[in-house]
Amino acid sequence: MKSRLFRKFSLKGKIMLLVSIVTLTVLTLMTGLLIAYESYTFREGVRKNITTTAKIVAERSKSAVLFRDDSALKDTVNALRSNESILLACIYDADVNVLAFFNREAHTNHCPRRPHLTTYKYQNGLLLLEENISLNDELLGAVYLEVSLIDVSTHIQNYLLFTSIVGVIVFVIVYLLTSVLQNQISAPLVQLKVVAKRIAKNRDYSLRAEQSSRDEIGELVDAFNQMLQEIQNQNAMIVENSETLEAEINERTRELKNTNAELEAFSYSVSHDLRAPIRAIVGFTQALVEDCGEQLDDIALDHISRVTTAGHKMDELITSLLHLSRVTRKALNEQPVDLSALAAESLKSLADANPDRKAQITIQHGMTDIGDIKLLRVVMDNLLGNAWKYTQKEKQPVIEFGRIQETTTTVYFVRDNGAGFDMNYKDRLFTAFQRLHTDDEFEGTGIGLATVARIIHRHHGDIWATSTTGEGSTFFFTLHQQGHNANQNNAKTTSAQTAFTPSPRLQDGAS
Amino acid sequence: MPPLKILLVEDNPDDEALALRALKKSEIVSSVDVVRDGQEALDYMFHKGAYQSLNQTDTPCVVLLDIQLPKMNGIDVLRNIRNNEKTALIPVVLLTSSDEERDMLDGYKAGANSYINKPVDFNAFVEQIKMLGNYWLGVNKTPHIHHA
Numbered sequence: 001m002k003s004r005l006f007r008k009f010s011l012k013g014k015i016m017l018l019v020s021i022v023t024l025t026v027l028t029l030m031t032g033l034l035i036a037y038e039s040y041t042f043r044e045g046v047r048k049n050i051t052t053t054a055k056i057v058a059e060r061s062k063s064a065v066l067f068r069d070d071s072a073l074k075d076t077v078n079a080l081r082s083n084e085s086i087l088l089a090c091i092y093d094a095d096v097n098v099l100a101f102f103n104r105e106a107h108t109n110h111c112p113r114r115p116h117l118t119t120y121k122y123q124n125g126l127l128l129l130e131e132n133i134s135l136n137d138e139l140l141g142a143v144y145l146e147v148s149l150i151d152v153s154t155h156i157q158n159y160l161l162f163t164s165i166v167g168v169i170v171f172v173i174v175y176l177l178t179s180v181l182q183n184q185i186s187a188p189l190v191q192l193k194v195v196a197k198r199i200a201k202n203r204d205y206s207l208r209a210e211q212s213s214r215d216e217i218g219e220l221v222d223a224f225n226q227m228l229q230e231i232q233n234q235n236a237m238i239v240e241n242s243e244t245l246e247a248e249i250n251e252r253t254r255e256l257k258n259t260n261a262e263l264e265a266f267s268y269s270v271s272h273d274l275r276a277p278i279r280a281i282v283g284f285t286q287a288l289v290e291d292c293g294e295q296l297d298d299i300a301l302d303h304i305s306r307v308t309t310a311g312h313k314m315d316e317l318i319t320s321l322l323h324l325s326r327v328t329r330k331a332l333n334e335q336p337v338d339l340s341a342l343a344a345e346s347l348k349s350l351a352d353a354n355p356d357r358k359a360q361i362t363i364q365h366g367m368t369d370i371g372d373i374k375l376l377r378v379v380m381d382n383l384l385g386n387a388w389k390y391t392q393k394e395k396q397p398v399i400e401f402g403r404i405q406e407t408t409t410t411v412y413f414v415r416d417n418g419a420g421f422d423m424n425y426k427d428r429l430f431t432a433f434q435r436l437h438t439d440d441e442f443e444g445t446g447i448g449l450a451t452v453a454r455i456i457h458r459h460h461g462d463i464w465a466t467s468t469t470g471e472g473s474t475f476f477f478t479l480h481q482q483g484h485n486a487n488q489n490n491a492k493t494t495s496a497q498t499a500f501t502p503s504p505r506l507q508d509g510a511s
Numbered sequence: 512m513p514p515l516k517i518l519l520v521e522d523n524p525d526d527e528a529l530a531l532r533a534l535k536k537s538e539i540v541s542s543v544d545v546v547r548d549g550q551e552a553l554d555y556m557f558h559k560g561a562y563q564s565l566n567q568t569d570t571p572c573v574v575l576l577d578i579q580l581p582k583m584n585g586i587d588v589l590r591n592i593r594n595n596e597k598t599a600l601i602p603v604v605l606l607t608s609s610d611e612e613r614d615m616l617d618g619y620k621a622g623a624n625s626y627i628n629k630p631v632d633f634n635a636f637v638e639q640i641k642m643l644g645n646y647w648l649g650v651n652k653t654p655h656i657h658h659a
Contacts, residue, residue, distance in 0.1 A: 268611060272579045275608035275631065280525035283633040287532060315631040322610070 011189055015182040016175070023174045027167040034163055039156045043149065046085070047120060047127060050147050053083065054131035058143045061091055065099060065133050065141045073100035080145075087126070088146035094139050109146055125149050188212045192221055205232045260329070267325045274318050282311035320447035323378070327454050332372045339367040339412065342380045343401045350388045359388070359397035367403050367412070369479050375455045382448040383414040383475050389444070390418030390437075390473070398472075409481050417472035421465075429465055452477075515541045515648050518571035520552040520588065521606075522580050526629070530575065530606070533637045539644035544571065549583025552576070553591050556598050571601065573647040576623075578607040578614055586617050593622040602647050 009017060057076055064072040073091050077100045080089045090101040090111035098111045120129040127147040133140045188210075195209040205228050209221045285307045289296070296304070343363050351357070384399065391397035398417045403410050419437070421429070428434040430453035434446055456463045459479045467473030517534070521527045527545055534543055546552045552574075554560035574592070578585035585605060592598045604625040605618045618626050627643065630636050 268609075271609045271611050272607070275629075276523050276526060279529065279608065279629060279631050279633075279636075280523075282631050283529040283532075283636070284525070286633040287529075311631060319610070 011186045012179075012182055015186060016178060019174060019178040019182075020171075023171055027170060031160070031163045031167055035156060035160055038159050039152065042155050043122075043127075043152050046147070046149065046152060047129070050086070050127060050129055050145060051120070051131070053080070053086075054129055054143050054145055057089070057091075058131045058133045061133055061143065062135055062140060065091065065093060066135065068099075070100060076100070077102045085148045085151055086145055087148050088144075090144040091133070091141060092144065093141040096142075099141065107146070111144065122149070125153075184213075185217070188217045188221060192217075192224060196224070199228070205235060263325065264329065267322055267329075270318060271322055275315065278311050278314050278318075282308055282315075285311070317447070320451070324447055324451045324454065327375060327378065327451050327458070330372075330375070332375070332458060334370050334372055336368050337371045337373045337376050339369060339376065339380065340365050340401070342373075342377050343384060346377070346380045346384045347388070347399070350385060354388075357388075357392065357397075359391060359399055362398075362400040362402070364402040367401075369410070369412075371459050371479055372455075375458070379452050379455050379477070382452045383477075386448065386475075387414055387416035387418065390420070391416050392418075394418055409478050411476050411478055413474050413476045415472065415474040420467040420469045420471055420473045422469055423467055426465060426467075430463065516569065516571045517541050517543045517644075517648075518552070518555060518574045519543055519545045520547075520549070520574065520576045520580065520585065521545065522547050522577065526577070529633065529636065530640070533633070533640040534644070536637045537641035537644055539641070539648060541572075541644070541648060548581040549585065549588045552580075552588045553583070556592055556601075557595065570598075572653070573643075574601060574603045575606045575643075576603055578605060578609055578618070586614075586621050589618070589621040589623060600653060602651065602653060604643060604647065 006014065006017070057080065060076050061073055063069070064076065077089050077091060080086050081102060081104075087104045087107040088101070088109050088111065091099045092111075093099055096113065101111045103110065120127060122128070125148070127145075127149055129145045129147065131143045131145075133142055191212070192209045195207055199205060199207050208225050208228060211218060211221050211225075285304050289301065289304055293301070340363050347361055347363075351359075380401075384401065387399045388397075391399065394417060396417075398415075400415045401413070402415075403412045405411075421437070430449050434450075437444070453463050456477050456479070461478040461481050463475065463477040465473055465475045517539075519527065519530055521530060527547075531543060531545075534541070544555065546555050551561075555562045555565070556570075556574075558565045576585045576588060580588070585607070589603055589605070592601065592603060602624045603622070604627055605614075605623045606627045606629060607614065608629050610628050615626050624647075625643070627639060630639065
């Protein structure tokens with residue numbers, strides 16, 4: 001409680017309090033000791049005086065006691081009246097009979113029957129003193145005195161008053177001196193505090209505390225200033241770094257924007273300008289056949305047919321490429337998507353386009369996930385379109401879309417019993433323009449799976465495939481895989497494949 | 512009654528020839544005027560410059576408008592047509608090779624009545640032109656503000 005109160009004081013207050021307590025303690029102790037000493041020496045002085053008086057009385061009373069001269073003894077005793085502190089005086093003979101005495105009116109004590117004092121004693125504010133009257137070692141009697149010590153206490157009271165006044169004066173002087181001198185200690189600290197507070201408030205690290213002494217406080221101020229310098233340097237460095245960084249980011253952003261704008265302009269012009277010549281090539285070759293078909297022989301017509309086919313193929317390639325580039329550019333609009341429904345729609349449109357084909361189709365119900373519905377539709381269209389395409393030569397095509405719940409992620413799969421592919425080339429599956437089949441076997445642009453992979457990667461998922469040539473293939477993909485680093489290269493796809501062990505059911509189903 | 516008039520705005524002569532061929536093959540009875548850039552299209556529509564001599568009866572029943580045009584693109588031409596009271600209600604079909612969603616959105620926002628992606632296959636193109644002609648010159652009814 002006390003120390004908590006002490007903590008509330010300012011530095012100056014603490015120094016003042018400290019000095020005050022020390023001064024008061026010292027003064028009190030000093031005064032006490034002085035008074036004790038003074039009261040002892042003063043009392044001893046009184047005693048010596050009275051002893052001398054008693055000895056004189058004893059000396060003077062010898063003959064009177066010896067000759068029983070009571071009137072002389074009476075005179076001797078009465079002579080003691082002049083000493084006001086002596087309250088009772090008695091002279092005894094050897095048999096302790098009171099020969100003479102005097103007793104002051106105010107004093108009620110009477111001569112004791114036998115004092116039995118060796119020399120003296122203090123009792124009830126009185127000094128009791130006995131002096132033998134003897135002649136040639138023969139005890140004749142005794143002088144007994146009772147002396148008031150009121151002089152001693154008056155003296156001590158005066159002394160106490162005096163020392164107290166001196167003490168107060170000393171204390172005041174010490175207090176005044178301290179309050180002036182404590183500035184030497186507290187002022188630099190207070191100044192340091194003011195500077196520190198101003199810095200904390202204004203965050204102006206260019207301020208410095210004033211160096212005023214070479215003691216520990218001076219060293220503290222030095223250290224404080226050094227710290228400020230260090231902060232200032234670091235701040236400057238941070239600002240410089242962040243400015244550089246910001247400039248760099250701005251530069252990169254600008255470059256990226258330029259690149260994006262160029263890419264966009266490129267795909268826009270591809271979309272517009274590359275199509276027109278193809279349209280002209282295809283259109284006019286058809287016009288050629290229509291207008292001059294009769295003049296052309298079979299070889300010419302075959303050539304023209306190849307030109308038309310190439311034109312169509314070129315158009316298809318441009319469309320796929322534009323699609324791929326849009327998949328990369330378009331912002332994701334993520335929401336819950338019913339993948340089962342998407343798959344059903346996709347397969348329905350495939351079946352509608354090829355009404356003469358029959359396939360055994362299995363879609364697991366209720367597969368929903370978060371994603372961009374337009375892009376996931378592209379994924380389903382491509383994967384199921386591939387399954388549909390590569391089972392076209394099977395007698396009993398089987399296409400299945402389902403999912404496997406792994407511990408941390410859901411793995412979707414599209415499985416077919418179609419032509420399959422050579423696992424040696426699995427790394428090339430998801431690269432644009434890489435085909436594992438010739439156009440004679442199965443038509444295609446080689447862009448579909450690259451587009452699918454890019455969409456999956458944009459959804460922070462992975463895609464991979466397993467296959468046995470002639471027995472079918474299974475494409476696996478995940479969405480929002482934990483710890484996915486959005487690394488859009490094929491190495492990631494490959495590593496994901498080795499990391500994932502298909503369940504026994506799947507290994508069976510892969511054939 | 513004079514034959515119904517179609518305005519074709521097309522800068523590419525190949526596309527122009529193919530469009531004319533398709534219109535001819537689709538057996539739509541109409542006369543076709545062709546202009547080759549955006550400014551010329553506006554001059555034609557508002558009877559300015561080289562087209563000052565045109566009168567109200569020359570207003571086309573439908574405009575087939577390409578988006579990629581020299582001087583002023585098709586979207587801006589369309590906005591000008593829509594902003595003028597005399598031409599605001601004329602059906603305009605954007606006929607373009609672009610399948611950019613942005614173009615489609617801009618086109619419809621600017622007031623296009625239809626947006627057609629020109630196919631590479633000529634037969635498919637003829638089919639589309641036939642449908643267009645039948646619809647805009649046959650089925651569809653427009654207020655008779657410009658036909659005498």
